[in-house]
Amino acid sequence: MMRSEFKHYLWLLVVAVLVAAIPLATSNDFYLRIVFLIGVNYIAASGLNVLVNYTGQKSLGHAGLFAVGAYAVALLTARWGWNPWAAFAAAGVLAGLFGVVIALPALRVKGPALAMVTIGFGIVVEKIVSEWQDVFAGQQGIYGVVPLQIGGQMFSTKHWVWFVLGLCVLLHVMFRHLLSGRFGRAFLAVNTAEVAAESVGVSVYKFKVLAFVISAFTCGIAGALIAQQNQYINSDFITFNLSIFFLLIVLFGGNSVYGPLLGAVVLTLLDSLLSRWPDVQHFTYGALLLFALYAMPNGLAGFVRSFARRFTPGLVPKEQLPTGLPAWQLKPSAGAASAGVLLHGEGLYKAYGGVVPTNNVDIQIRPGHVHSLIGPNGAGKTTLLNILSGIVTPERGTIQFAGHGIVGVSPNRIARMGLGRTFQNLRLFSDMTVLDNVKVGLHSHIKAGFFASLVGVGKARRAELAARDEALQILDRLHLRDKALHIAGSLPYGLQRRLELARALATHPQLLLLDEPAAGLNPQETQELVQVIARIRDLGITVLLIEHHMDLVMAVSDHVIVLDYGQKIAEGTPAEVQSNPRVIAAYLGSDEEEDGNDATGGPHV
Known part of the structure; x- marks a missing residue:
């Protein structure tokens, strides 16, 4: 048992004994x-x-x-x-x-x-x-x-x-x-x-x-x-007042396992004090509810936690993390690529009114490669990624991933099959620690059921410690271990991007979809991202990348697919795509529009 747990149970025992003594002290x-x-x-x-x-x-x-x-x-x-x-x-x-x-x-x-x-x-x-x-x-x-x-x-x-x-x-x-x-x-x-x-x-x-x-x-x-x-x-x-009272206890107590206790003690005592004056009682409930929602959004538990961290930090000790862990490795995948194709989409179509961001697109992703999906703004790249990951259901078309049809399958099931992703706009769990963000990525790989988790010992305890160690290994791979106990939302933007990538890796994906991972990064961070993607490929993970930074695309890609107005207009090696006239036209306009522009270097954004 860790020191923090021992202290918790000691305090719990003291409080329980004091409360148990009340019936002995008064009748x-x-x-x-x-x-x-x-x-x-x-x-x-x-x-x-x-x-x-x-x-x-x-x-x-x-x-x-x-x-x-x-x-x-x-x-x-x-x-x-x-x-x-x-x-x-x-x-x-x-x-x-x-x-x-x-x-x-x-x-x-x-x-x-x-x-x-x-x-x-x-x-x-x-x-x-x-x-x-x-x-x-x-x-x-x-x-x-x-x-x-x-x-x-x-x-x-x-x-x-x-x-x-x-x-x-x-x-x-x-x-x-x-x-x-x-x-x-x-x-x-x-x-x-x-x-x-x-x-x-x-x-x-x-x-x-x-x-x-x-x-x-x-x-x-x-x-x-x-x-x-x-x-x-x-x-x-x-x-209805009883429902309000229960909700008020929870909101006033705050977002913590201790919140309901604090809320129940304060509000039950207040309720007993004001029971002679029902009108004042109801007014007080309303005032406290507004206070809890606006003036003290983290409730009493949040206030006590902040006070303790500021004035008595020893009462809230930081978790002690293990060192010397081996390098993280990807788990062997259960699914198998069919005829050398990991993912095969055919005839994918999705329209929003008169806008057709995905128009009869065919796509093949081969294992072990870095594929890039490029095109001008509004070409339908993110919509296609959303279709492949199950967030958007196509109106027609088929998708085979690792030998299984996934059209209409929920995104969480697709993720458990081995398809991970990041987002164009960051979607971190910003109030959780860096370590816990990665642990969420490991969710489907932690073998602890509901009742085992309630007990918190034995198998559940071992699974939780194993998840902590693996999360640290993943963070170490992406040079984020020193930030493990930081709140995710407090990290600089570039590190938040890297953390989202670490969380996606924790799902143990066969195929990783990266939606503009270099967006908002400075040149140095972009160069570091090139190395990160190369290391991901070396782990045995196939990558499909959306990116506007052509230098990055050309540096990491084995295969490039180009979309324009929802249609695939070209694909091939980076060199082939870079010199393709239709790609140049899509980025720079028609020949008449190119007068005075130098297109010899291929498309640039």
Whole structure:
């Protein structure tokens, strides 16, 4: 166990012991009830934190999922005679299933529309429990909910505090493992840049659904706790204000595994203090929500983290990275090139209204070569790359990659098949470290499942350490190791370009698509890029390059393809293309337009 982990668990033990001592120090039910509510609110917010802060999905309907858990445990125990422990577990599972039900239609929309869908779900649930009297009893409610018990003895208030404390500690440890590993990085990648996440093998849809399920499960557990502790539930518990309260805890707490705890402590205490004045209470919620969104976007956790780094840096030690690692090597590819062709596109066509950026283009990429795709601005080069990588689906045409048809296949699956890429406009995960950016590239090569990642030991731990070491090897290949713990967005532009290339290499591509990698680089950085591309080819990776810098194209290319107005007008060796009259005309205009211009050196941009 590393020193930082030991310190974390030591502090966790100290806090847990102090909280566990509260029921021994006082028998005041009001105080114990507040401690219990802090724990319940933390449980609900801990999962919602994954959805909102990590995955970037705003939900205003989680009171409905709270209701699913509460009414599930009420009906199962009071009406159908279930064991209270079995009902408690079933309530969380049922809420998780409802999370899938919400996620599948909700994720077809984004932003405010997504929030409206979740609001709709919450309102529907509120209406059902209010109006369906025969089942849910409306405001009258369901009495006789069987509480948790041990040895036939029902939990007292102090037992509830200890039980919720145990659940909170367990959830905190599991979420800390989950969010510091493969799954946490994938959630953040989806939040930051969905297209880039797909390009390295992360399924955006899968991780959004998973985040909804996690948040639904914890909200369902929170609802079950309230119903069983009160031994009663009615429709007054299920209001839109409850959804707002949960969201406020998450936003006010901040983007951290500790955020929900900080938010739950502060806002539960504030809620109890202002409970006598509902109007002031609601005004305070609104004011705090605005404050959290605009004045303190990183929340309490971000403020505490910044304060600690500035005044007590020893409390936030930097990760110790291993040295002396061997040189990185590409993994052997599972796919095979067919008849010496790695990728074969035929008759590719894509139109946007009257604009046709890809017009019946045929393309063949042979393994082991550097191919360049050139042409004037607007020739359709990036559209063709987007088609090859699955971001854009052609209206007609076929693509065979490593023996498999990939038209209509999702970009994340294409990436896992061995096709990596960079982007014309940088798409880094800018708030993550350099090291974590490369680890995201390794996502599909880290063999640790969801439940193993929750536990965080054994196979998952070994896989995470192996991913760290491999990411460092890749960074070393591109001379970025000394920047490993820097925030990606803080790097100079040229190093950010190189980092995006390192992330693409981490996918272990057979074919690497580079979309204007020299854009924005100075002459020295451009010359260094020539050497980098040569080293990539030497690793056994085939490259397809879009570039306007003709010196770079001529220096690294084995084969050049020229597009103009969406059509392929020439291809061949750099020398053949450079002297092709149609290429010269495409860059410099017709003979009449060339008067007074020297075209003897071929096309220049």
